[in-house]
Amino acid sequence: MKKRVSLKDIADVVGVSTSLVSYVLNNKGKENRVSEETAKRIREVARELNYQPNQIARSLKSQRSQSIGLIVADISNPFFSNMARTIEDEAHSRNYTVIFGSSDENSTKLKKVLDFLTTRQVDGFIIAPTEGCEETVRELMKNKTPFVLIDRYFESLSANYVIIDNFQASRDAVSHLLEKGYTRVGLVSYRSELIHFRNRVRGYEEALKNAGITPDAKYVKEVSYDTFETEMKKAVRELIFEDKAEAIFFCTNTLAIEGLKQIFGLGRKVPEEIDVVAFDQSIAYDFFEYFIPHISQPIKEIGQEAVRVLLEQINGENEGDARICLKAKLKSHPAPADELKTA
Amino acid sequence: MKKRVSLKDIADVVGVSTSLVSYVLNNKGKENRVSEETAKRIREVARELNYQPNQIARSLKSQRSQSIGLIVADISNPFFSNMARTIEDEAHSRNYTVIFGSSDENSTKLKKVLDFLTTRQVDGFIIAPTEGCEETVRELMKNKTPFVLIDRYFESLSANYVIIDNFQASRDAVSHLLEKGYTRVGLVSYRSELIHFRNRVRGYEEALKNAGITPDAKYVKEVSYDTFETEMKKAVRELIFEDKAEAIFFCTNTLAIEGLKQIFGLGRKVPEEIDVVAFDQSIAYDFFEYFIPHISQPIKEIGQEAVRVLLEQINGENEGDARICLKAKLKSHPAPADELKTA
DNA sequence: TTCAAAAGCTTAAACGTTTAAGCAACTGGG
DNA sequence: CCCAGTTGCTTAAACGTTTAAGCTTTTGAA
Numbered sequence: 001m002k003k004r005v006s007l008k009d010i011a012d013v014v015g016v017s018t019s020l021v022s023y024v025l026n027n028k029g030k031e032n033r034v035s036e037e038t039a040k041r042i043r044e045v046a047r048e049l050n051y052q053p054n055q056i057a058r059s060l061k062s063q064r065s066q067s068i069g070l071i072v073a074d075i076s077n078p079f080f081s082n083m084a085r086t087i088e089d090e091a092h093s094r095n096y097t098v099i100f101g102s103s104d105e106n107s108t109k110l111k112k113v114l115d116f117l118t119t120r121q122v123d124g125f126i127i128a129p130t131e132g133c134e135e136t137v138r139e140l141m142k143n144k145t146p147f148v149l150i151d152r153y154f155e156s157l158s159a160n161y162v163i164i165d166n167f168q169a170s171r172d173a174v175s176h177l178l179e180k181g182y183t184r185v186g187l188v189s190y191r192s193e194l195i196h197f198r199n200r201v202r203g204y205e206e207a208l209k210n211a212g213i214t215p216d217a218k219y220v221k222e223v224s225y226d227t228f229e230t231e232m233k234k235a236v237r238e239l240i241f242e243d244k245a246e247a248i249f250f251c252t253n254t255l256a257i258e259g260l261k262q263i264f265g266l267g268r269k270v271p272e273e274i275d276v277v278a279f280d281q282s283i284a285y286d287f288f289e290y291f292i293p294h295i296s297q298p299i300k301e302i303g304q305e306a307v308r309v310l311l312e313q314i315n316g317e318n319e320g321d322a323r324i325c326l327k328a329k330l331k332s333h334p335a336p337a338d339e340l341k342t343a
Numbered sequence: 344m345k346k347r348v349s350l351k352d353i354a355d356v357v358g359v360s361t362s363l364v365s366y367v368l369n370n371k372g373k374e375n376r377v378s379e380e381t382a383k384r385i386r387e388v389a390r391e392l393n394y395q396p397n398q399i400a401r402s403l404k405s406q407r408s409q410s411i412g413l414i415v416a417d418i419s420n421p422f423f424s425n426m427a428r429t430i431e432d433e434a435h436s437r438n439y440t441v442i443f444g445s446s447d448e449n450s451t452k453l454k455k456v457l458d459f460l461t462t463r464q465v466d467g468f469i470i471a472p473t474e475g476c477e478e479t480v481r482e483l484m485k486n487k488t489p490f491v492l493i494d495r496y497f498e499s500l501s502a503n504y505v506i507i508d509n510f511q512a513s514r515d516a517v518s519h520l521l522e523k524g525y526t527r528v529g530l531v532s533y534r535s536e537l538i539h540f541r542n543r544v545r546g547y548e549e550a551l552k553n554a555g556i557t558p559d560a561k562y563v564k565e566v567s568y569d570t571f572e573t574e575m576k577k578a579v580r581e582l583i584f585e586d587k588a589e590a591i592f593f594c595t596n597t598l599a600i601e602g603l604k605q606i607f608g609l610g611r612k613v614p615e616e617i618d619v620v621a622f623d624q625s626i627a628y629d630f631f632e633y634f635i636p637h638i639s640q641p642i643k644e645i646g647q648e649a650v651r652v653l654l655e656q657i658n659g660e661n662e663g664d665a666r667i668c669l670k671a672k673l674k675s676h677p678a679p680a681d682e683l684k685t686a
Numbered sequence: 687t688t689c690a691a692a693a694g695c696t697t698a699a700a701c702g703t704t705t706a707a708g709c710a711a712c713t714g715g716g
Numbered sequence: 717c718c719c720a721g722t723t724g725c726t727t728a729a730a731c732g733t734t735t736a737a738g739c740t741t742t743t744g745a746a
Contacts, residue, residue, distance in 0.1 A: 002485075002486040002487050002488070004702095006701095006702055006703085007702065007703070007704095008702075016725075016726085017725075017726050017727080018702085018703080018704095019704080019705075019725085019726070019727080020724090020725070020726085022702095022703070022704060022705085023704090023705090026704085028704095028705090032705090032724090032725095033722080033723055033724055033725080034724070034725080035723080035724060035725090038724080038725085052458070052461060052462050053462060053702090053703080054403075054462075054464060054701090054702050054703070055462050055463045055464060056399055056402045056403050056408060056463075056464045056701090056702080056703090057403055057701070057702030057703040057704090057731090058702080058703055058704080059399045059703090059731090060397075060399050060400055060403050060701090060702080060703075060730095060731045060732065060733090061702080061703050061704050061705090061730075061731050062703085062704080062731085063731075065399060066463075067442070067463070074428065075418075075424055075427050075428050075431065076421070076424045076425045076427070076428040078419070078421065078424070081418055081419045081421070081424035081427075082419045084418050084419070084424075084443075085417065085418050085419040085445060088418065088443065088444065088445060089445075092444070092456075092459065097442050097459070097460070097463050098442065098443060099410070099440050099441065099442050100427075100431065100441060100443060101431065101435070102428060102431060102432075113435075115395070116435065116440070117440070118395060119395050119396060119397075119398050120398045120399075120409075120410070120440050121397060121398060121399045142345075143345040144345050145345070257626060257629075260630065261629055261630070264630065282626070283600060283625065283626065283627055284626055284627040284629075284630050286600075286604055286627075287603065287604070287607065287627050287630060287631065288630065347732095349731095349732055349733085350732065350733070350734095351732075359695075359696085360695075360696050360697080361732085361733080361734095362695085362696070362697080362698095362734080362735075363694090363695070363696085365732095365733065365734060365735080366734090366735090369734085371734095371735090375694090375695095375735090376692080376693050376694055376695080377693095377694070377695080378693080378694060378695090381694080381695085396732090396733080397731090397732050397733070399731090399732080399733090400701090400731070400732030400733040400734090401732080401733055401734080402701090402733090403700095403701045403702065403703090403731090403732080403733075404700075404701050404732080404733050404734050404735090405701085405733085405734080406701070
């Protein structure tokens with residue numbers, strides 16, 4: 001790596017001290033009584049030498065790295081990579097850099113990544129918390145580390161978050177099924193105490209009750225994150241063969257994709273033999289003869305709000321809590337062509 | 344943000360100089376003749392105070408930020424987000440952090456992101472170069488900035504890269520179609536001079552020639568990155584209605600997805616009425632009644648090799664060039680269930 | 687007993703910035 | 717023509733590390 005040009009290099013060429021150069025290049029020449037002549041010369045030389053400020057040195061002095069850490073379950077999950085993209089754009093436009101890490105829904109890994117990025121002095125975090133990471137989050141609060149949770153939150157902690165109304169969204173999704181006249185509707189979720197999953201189940205139950213149906217535990221299947229493929233096989237089989245389910249609500253995009261694979265694997269037709277509604281969009285939905293109705297999350301808005309809330313915290317503008325809950329809508333018809341790009 | 348504990352804090356508690364603390368915590372106590380007793384005490388206090396080294400300060404001193412910049416076309420594209428994930432894992436395991444940026448296939452944006460990350464003193468870059476960014480890459484070489492190109496490269500530049508053999512892969516893909524007896528095979532690619540696209544077209548032509556068919560320009564459709572949806576519509580219609588194509592080779596995952604949408608939109612059956620082969624995997628392929636044969640890129644290997652090559656360069660271990668070309672294989676049958684996860 | 691070597695520490699400089707404080711030379715009102 | 721105020725700069729310290737160099741004190745062989 002070629003030696004980068006520093007303030008000192010410019011100072012030497014112009015024949016002044018580094019302070020003057022610093023003042024001028026930070027547009028503080030006027031208030032520090034730098035003559036216009038010298039200022040001009042400094043700017044000239046800076047351009048000639050292609051000076052780029054050393055953010056590391058700046059950070060050391062200012063105690064600000066101008067970077068934020070983004071920790072999600074898995075950056076290769078479309079939901080999170082789309083989120084990452086909007087966060088990137090938003091952060092860059094505010095002169096912040098994004099460093100990312102994946103937790104794999106594992107609280108130990110989350111802690112590890114968090115520590116790793118903390119060492120790098122990121123100014124704050126945007127975190128999709130895993131199950132069982134309350135202690136870690138509590139520590140962040142204790143240290144007054146700026147952060148904002150996304151996608152999930154903890155009722156027991158008064159932390160900032162940006163989420164969607166999972167209860168309402170699920171209720172809408174399941175109601176959409178029930179309006180078709182089904183009475184035996186299954187649900188597949190992850191086996192998790194994370195509140196967003198709990199709320200999705202609650203929304204499902206609420207929809208049933210509203211339709212005069214008493215929720216039955218046998219229709220609620222939970223699979224674990226690490227082995228969901230095999231468990232999904234079992235769940236789908238049970239729902240179809242034993243419970244005679246007429247429709248299934250899948251609580252995430254990964255679950256829906258895997259569940260649909262299993263349904264097709266059994267040779268069942270959607271929606272004639274088994275109907276389906278899903279949470280989150282997937283590129284795959286555009287291809288079924290039957291459009292899969294699904295909850296479409298406002299990913300862009302979540303990302304933008306998260307960055308906004310975080311930067312407010314970092315800049316000390318936001319002493320109260322920012323608990324933002326957005327609405328997610330059910331999409332029951334294919335998007336017009338020009339909207340597909342962002343799906 | 345709570346004040347972080349520094350070497351000085353530990354030094355004050357123990358009653359020694361910061362140097363000693365630094366030596367001990369960097370395991371250089373022995374060679375600097377620190378008594379085992381003092382060393383022990385220092386380690387104790389460091390643990391008690393939960394000392395975390397300040398990487399910014401370290402970076403300033405060492406001129407190494409221990410971070411790498413990853414610049415791809417769009418992090419929300421599954422190909423790149425999967426790549427990002429393997430690069431993240433690989434980098435973290437070697438104590439490097441990953442900062443990312445998207446170029447949107449736009450050379451001006453690429454330069455902007457590159458400059459932005461350069462200011463942050465990243466130690467090197469992994470870049471998926473855009474069309475027309477040769478000058479920018481040349482400048483990196485001139486500055487001796489460590490970097491490695493992925494996915495694409497430039498014949499005119501002797502830069503390090505990790506790519507796949509696009510020529511061979513495309514030839515295999517198209518040959519697979521031709522073996523079924525088709526004679527009118529179309530191709531849809533991006534309108535781009537990037538070598539990987541050129542090689543995919545060359546591979547297609549080679550396959551035709553090998554089968555005794557003279558390539559005909561009318562079967563080669565090119566669409567532009569920014570408006571490919573509308574252009575795809577036109578291209579697919581032309582291939583089917585005017586050129587009477589029996590099969591189409593799509594040169595990327597995004598093109599295949601959009602192309603298939605158009606084909607289905609026209610009510611055409613795959614493969615009976617129009618056969619298809621694609622470049623890159625997509626989660627969507629698992630759902631067609633007919634499995635879409637496609638080129639499966641060794642994403643994990645590309646990412647790992649890229650990090651390896653880059654770090655060798657950063658550490659000055661790699662003076663010669665590292666031009667790595669991996670093989671990509673045609674997948675013409677569904678993957679067994681346990682491989683789907685990484686698809 | 688002498689003193690070179692070893693042991694155990696400290697000092698100081700450096701990395702590239704920022705910024706408060708200080709200094710010298712000039713200006714102009716009385 | 718005196719000196720307060722202004723102008724235009726420099727000095728120095730600080731951020732948290734690393735590390736070469738230096739300074740005592742102790743040790744032990746001759």
